[in-house]
Amino acid sequence: MSERGNLAQARAALVPTLLMVVTFAVIASGFSLLLRHQAPVPDMNVLSPKLAAYQAHADAYDTVFIGTSRTFYHVVPDEVEAAVESAGCPRPNVFNFGVFGLTGAEQDWLVDQVLEAGKGALRTVVIEDPLPEARTLDNATNERARFFHGPAEYKSTLKSIASFPESTPKKIFRIGIFGAGAAYDLSGVGRAAALLFPAPEQPAPFKLDMGYDGFEILGSHPTPDIEARRKDFLEHPDKFDAAMARYGAASDENVAARAIYLQDRLRRIRALGLNAALFISPDPEELDRTPRVGVELARIAPDLPVLNFNRPDAYPDLFERGLWFDHSHYGEAGARALSRVVGAGLCSELKRSDAGAQHAIR
Amino acid sequence: MLFVEPRFFLFFGIVFALAWALRSNLWRKRVLTLASYVFYGAWDWRFLGLILLITVISYVVGVAANRYPPGHRTRKLALAAGITASLGVLGVFKYFNFFADSFVDFAGLMGFSAGSVTLNLVLPVGISFYTFQAISYMVDTHRGDIGARRSFLDVAFYIAFFPQLVAGPIVRASEFIPQMDTARKWADVSVRACLTLFLIGFIKKACISDNIAQYVDVIFADPSSFAASQVVAGVLLYGIQIYCDFSGYSDMAIACAGLLGYKFPANFDSPYLSPDIQDFWRRWHISLSSWLRDYLYIPLGGNRRGNGRRDVNLMTTMVLGGLWHGASFNFVIWGFLHGIALIVQRGWNNLVARRVPAMGLLGGFIGGAVTYYWVNLAWIFFRAADLGEALAISRTYITWSSPGDNVLPIAVWPLLAGLGLVHWLSHRFGAQEMIERLGPNRFAVTYGAMAAIAIVFVPLGYRPFIYFQF
Incomplete structure (x- = not known):
């Protein structure tokens, strides 16, 4: 066929193709949004059992730590409570709401859930700097990611990605992965199937031993991933040394936007008359980033408490190699040591804070 | 790679664009054959050798059909050997353990004790389909329903063409091979x-x-x-x-x-x-x-x-x-x-x-x-x-x-x-x-x-x- 013929054929196909794509997109996203409301909240490992436990006993807790695996495996409620009391504050009752891999949108959603369930009893909310969006397609399309990829979470996710201190190409890549995850969700794939063809045998819901108020000793429930991380830590001590050397090194990653992002979240909690603080856990792999975020937040919002422990110069004892389970998480001894310091720091900040004085933790 | 997976859509999109971009029928067949091998190799590349072996057997039987007149002993022998070899490959991978176990059970019923011999073999995807297609080629060329191909590529393309490779339909050589002779026209595609x-x-x-x-x-x-x-x-x-x-x-x-x-x-x-x-x-x-x-x-x-x-x-x-x-x-x-x-x-x-x-x-x-x-x-x-x-x-x-x-x-x-x-x-x-x-x-x-x-x-x-x- 001549080139002119090919061109004419391509032109003739263009309108129907566009019509097909637009029809598909409109109907698929319409179905997706409609059916999303019918779908139950998925059962998510760690998150779901913790949320259920907190909602069932919210009136018993006045202090909640919300964050990533650094909160999950590092904040021992009993130790924090004892340390707060030793430091001269009333003994709080602490709930650990650490969830591994917690992203910005997830943390915002969790804060909402905690504020709603904790009305009356809740006095203090301590948040962590959350992780940005997932970096792999699998992590962006699993059930948990899908739940947090609804249109209501777009703004929150984009704000988290945009403010995260990393290079522009990395941000673009994360936005691309998020876009793919959002498109996957908007396609509505599986939504009607899950409703109309329920599984004959439901998988057992995720469970978590809540005897430690949400804390878990890392390695107490080994998985292949956890074992691999431990093995890597033991076999590559040089990585730990290299990570430690990054503390204080010059970085071109801009932390100002992240500090503003965190300030907005803390102020929102404070506006409800609660104490709010930012917790920055020791983490050798983040030594070039999170300490600077904490310093920047303290600079722009001196009234907001920042519990910044990712500082080897200020807390050298917390960076002893023996305390660490892997390159970025403590074992039990490390978690207990940190929690004691966190308790003392929290009491000190609460004494200083207006909101803290006003509420005087029960 | 399943037809319902996103990666198949990507694969097919690339193959489709490449195939229609090429004007030469020979190059189209080359691209489609290569794509078919990639498609099959996505399951287990080790079995590519098997499909190649079946193709070689079919090709050789076709060559014999070309060289010797109908009724010639060598022509018949080549067909018999080709079918036996193809079914032999199928038999080893698919039926060896079944017949070995059945023999042991039968011997046991008769009061004899026979040691069990089983082969730890993975069943290659679609082996029954492409073996039958290969037999179709051998029989059709032997019968003279179609002329045997001089080009090895044609036989390889017929046996491996990816849409039907792993689960059919079993396409007869006499139905498919004539379609290879001319470049397909987009205008004929519905x-x-x-x-x-x-x-x-x-x-x-x-x-x-x-x-x-x-x-x-x-x-x-x-x-x-x-x-x-x-x-x-x-x-x-x-x-x-x-x-x-x-x-x-x-x-x-x-x-x-x-x-x-x-x-x-x-x-x-x-x-x-x-x-x-x-x-x-x-x-x-x-x-x-x-x-x-x-x-x-x-x-x-x-x-x-x-x-x-x-x-x-x-x-x-x-x-x-x-x-x-x-x-x-x-x-x-x-x-x-x-x-x-x-x-x-x-x-x-x-x-x-x-x-x-x-x-x-x-x-x-x-x-x-x-x-x-x-x-x-x-x-x-x-x-x-x-x-x-x-x-x-x-x-x-x-x-x-x-x-x-x-x-x-x-x-x-x-x-x-x-x-x-x-x-x-x-x-x-x-x-x-x-x-x-x-x-x-x-x-x-x-x-x-x-x-x-x-x-x-x-x-x-x-x-x-x-x-x-x-």
Whole structure:
């Protein structure tokens, strides 16, 4: 066929193709949004059992730590409570709401859930700097990611990605992965199937031993991933040394936007008359980033408490190699040591804070 | 790589663009053959050697057919050796353990002790399909139905062409090879027909088969815990699952080949609406049943040597057809049940049907119901993990009694009725043709809407096509 013929054929196909794509997109996203409301909240490992436990006993807790695996495996409620009391504050009752891999949108959603369930009893909310969006397609399309990829979470996710201190190409890549995850969700794939063809045998819901108020000793429930991380830590001590050397090194990653992002979240909690603080856990792999975020937040919002422990110069004892389970998480001894310091720091900040004085933790 | 996976769409998009961008027929065949090897290698690259071996055997037999005249001893020997070698490869991978174990069991029954020898072999995907295609090439060239190819590429392309490579349809050499001689023309491609067929296949596989598979699985895993009505429904669901799974694959394969300019024969024609078992086999897995008819039943003598011999030939064909699906006595029994039904029907036609007046629509309905019931009874043996399980489910299917009282979490009988109605309506009114006939813009809107609705019914996670194991 001549080139002119090919061109004419391509032109003739263009309108129907566009019509097909637009029809598909409109109907698929319409179905997706409609059916999303019918779908139950998925059962998510760690998150779901913790949320259920907190909602069932919210009136018993006045202090909640919300964050990533650094909160999950590092904040021992009993130790924090004892340390707060030793430091001269009333003994709080602490709930650990650490969830591994917690992203910005997830943390915002969790804060909402905690504020709603904790009305009356809740006095203090301590948040962590959350992780940005997932970096792999699998992590962006699993059930948990899908739940947090609804249109209501777009703004929150984009704000988290945009403010995260990393290079522009990395941000673009994360936005691309998020876009793919959002498109996957908007396609509505599986939504009607899950409703109309329920599984004959439901998988057992995720469970978590809540005897430690949400804390878990890392390695107490080994998985292949956890074992691999431990093995890597033991076999590559040089990585730990290299990570430690990054503390204080010059970085071109801009932390100002992240500090503003965190300030907005803390102020929102404070506006409800609660104490709010930012917790920055020791983490050798983040030594070039999170300490600077904490310093920047303290600079722009001196009234907001920042519990910044990712500082080897200020807390050298917390960076002893023996305390660490892997390159970025403590074992039990490390978690207990940190929690004691966190308790003392929290009491000190609460004494200083207006909101803290006003509420005087029960 | 499954036809319903996003990575297949990417793969096909690239192959489609490349194939049509090339003007040279030779280069198109090269690209499509290479793509077919990539497609097959995506499962397990180690078996590429096997497909290449089968191709070499076929090519050599073809060369012999070219060199020696019909009836020449060497030509016959080459064909016999080629078929034996191809079936030998199939036999080693698919049947060695079955026959070795059966021999040990038989020796045990006779009072002898024989040591068990089993090979730890993985069954290569689609081996039965491409072996039969290879045999088709060897026999067709030997018979002179088509001229043997001088080009090794042509034989490799015919055997490996990816749309039909792993689960058919089994395309005859005489049907496909002539299409290779000229560059396919885009103007000859019925795009709307191909796209519609692909979507229908996708819906059958991903939206119907994959959703009901979970219920079939739990019922066949523990039939005694379910109420009889659920077990019977589970059997009927399996009949729908395997039909939608296999005919869905065939539809998508035919559509993909069509979009690349090649025509494949139809493989299904609403088989569950057949008024009798003979008609069922004209409408179910047509490419296999006609292959077995032309390359096995007729060479065995067909119906040319009297009724007794005809029945033996029929039963032999059906039992071997059952065994073709897998090395298990369950498949043998499945073939046997179909053989029995075909023999009974021939007897009925000869002895009864001629002497009573035709019953018209009612007769067709009764015949269809009996056929459907029997076909589903046979499916039990096809699906069950072992003979004991098959017998237990058959008992419930026939007696409608079960000790269990579990029920499925869906309204299974209305679902069956709904699927049956859709099947009938689609056949009666030609849904596929109705969509194809729409104008370009209406077609585009209808297609986009249908695809969007289909997507929400696709369950998460992929299930391989049932016929991949064969």
